[in-house]
Amino acid sequence: MRRLGLLFGGRSGEHEISILSAASMIEAIDGNRYEIVKIGINKSGGWYLIEKDMSGIESLDDDRLKTLIPDGSGAQTGGAAKPVSPGDIPALVDFVFPALHGPYGEDGRMQGLLETLNVPYGGCGVACSAVAMDKIFTREIWARAGLPVCGHVALFAEDYKADPGGEIDAVESALGYPVFVKPANLGSSVGISKAKSREGLKEGIAEALKYDRRLIVEECVNCRELETGVLGNRQVLSAAVGEIIPAAEFYDYESKYRDAGTAIVVPADIPADTAKEIKNLAEKAYCVLNGEGFARVDFFLERETGRIFINEINTIPGFTKYSMFPLLWKEAGLPYGELIERIVELGYERYFSENHRKANGFGG
Ligand SMILES: Nc1ncnc2c1ncn2[C@@H]1O[C@H](COP(=O)(O)OP(=O)(O)O)[C@@H](O)[C@H]1O
Ligand SMILES: [Mg+2]
Known part of the structure; x- marks a missing residue:
């Protein structure tokens, strides 16, 4: 066994x-x-x-x-x-x-x-995992691959210290207000805030800098939040599309884990071609980062325009039987226990792929 x-x-x-x-x-x-x-x-x-x-x-x-x-x-x-x-x-x-x-x-x-x-x-390898955790890297790679990401500006602690006014001017002229300020490398909405003014932006930057010296500031998209799951090594499949309806103004830490008012809707109530487009973009976003095993890819669907933006990829998403990722696969016909087994199989497949072993000095 x-x-x-x-x-x-x-x-x-x-x-x-x-x-x-x-x-x-x-x-x-x-x-x-x-x-x-x-x-x-x-x-x-x-x-x-x-x-x-x-x-x-x-x-x-x-x-x-x-x-x-x-x-x-x-x-x-x-x-x-x-x-x-x-x-x-x-x-x-x-x-x-x-x-x-x-x-x-x-x-x-x-x-x-x-x-x-x-x-x-099980799951994504070293480089994919590291890049996926970084909101600046992922956006730059996806943008280069022609995948849709919302307007954003990277901000580094050293530059901000040297010239706070200039850095804030640059954000304002690129994005206006409101904006989201986020540490580049974190998760769970920690250190993230929504700024509606110059004063709010300064506060948001100070808060986010407690967690990381690299920040990303993004245009605020008035959006529905949609997510799908991807599974596979080079040949990938995507699951159903689900929607998160946060109870708070945005999906912050409290609404993620504590607030019973936050709803998970599977499948999302969206037109079939929007779901198809999201699944297609999720597979591309995953493959361009060399995803292996599994990941959940999160999207914004802009309310006024219907435009879709990729927000982020989570290489080890919440995995309880009530979490979005397993629910999306259940909806797609793959029950929880089988999903786990499939991830184990994909991990073994990757491990035994000959080139990979040899390249790492473990013989053929
Ligand atoms: N550019 C944005 N426009 C609108 N809402 C946003 C934006 N960025 C983040 N949010 C809100 O903040 C939440 C957390 O941001 P996210 O980038 O997903 O960080 P985390 O990695 O912590 O989950 C999102 O689920 C969404 O509710
Ligand atoms: Mg998120």
Whole structure:
């Protein structure tokens, strides 16, 4: 039986969401085919083999989220957990599914570690993961490939410090107001704000600079938010298209994870050719970044004009059975458990692709 290592928790702001994704996956994985090895990473980066049962962890309010993975203080944290080192991974598992979201899990760093350890894993590779996490890189690459992205300006901390007035003038003349200000490398809407004036823009920049020295400022699109899933290595398929209807003014952290008023609509109520266009753009956006395994691609559909913009790609999207990505595949005819198995197969396919192994010095 294959030993499937599930990595969860992690150092990012999406630590708790990642545990929910993993708990949900454990219930769906076929226990006759895979032995699940649960590996929790705490917020400081400590790795633990988790023996505790994780069934029924479905809500951010579940107290077990705080105690499941030891915090490293040595205090009793309410569950069997044994420290392990990343170097132990090849001896513990045959395959890794990183159910980690955000920096250090989704952004290529973990993928680089797994490549270095020569362990097959699910999802996008090093470069794709790193680029996909970066809102400046993705927009520049997509724009060059002729794919539609909204108006934007990159802003660097050093330039802003040297000439704040000049940088703000440049944003104003390129985009006007309102604008969205975002750290280039993050997720979960952390550090993101909507600015409606010069004063608001200054505040938004100061806030975003707490998280990254590279920022992106974008024109604000009055839009519906649509998403689809992509699956495959070089030959890719896309899922149904779904819509997020945030309860707040925009899809911020609270409305993402706490607000029951936020609705997920699958399939989205849009014309068939809009859905087709979104699926087509998602596949292109994924392939141009050399996507492998799976990803969720998010779009803006401008209300006044019907124009479609690609907003972002998430290489390890939320993965609970209630999350958008699995729901989109279920709608397309691929149930949750089979979706996970397909991602494992794609990971093995990539691993055994001969050129890749040879190029990395592991022989033919
Ligand atoms: N240019 C924009 N125009 C309109 N709304 C936006 C824009 N950029 C972001 N938003 C809103 O902010 C949310 C979070 O932005 P996003 O770029 O998706 O960041 P994250 O990686 O944190 O999810 C989006 O889901 C959307 O509601
Ligand atoms: Mg988003």
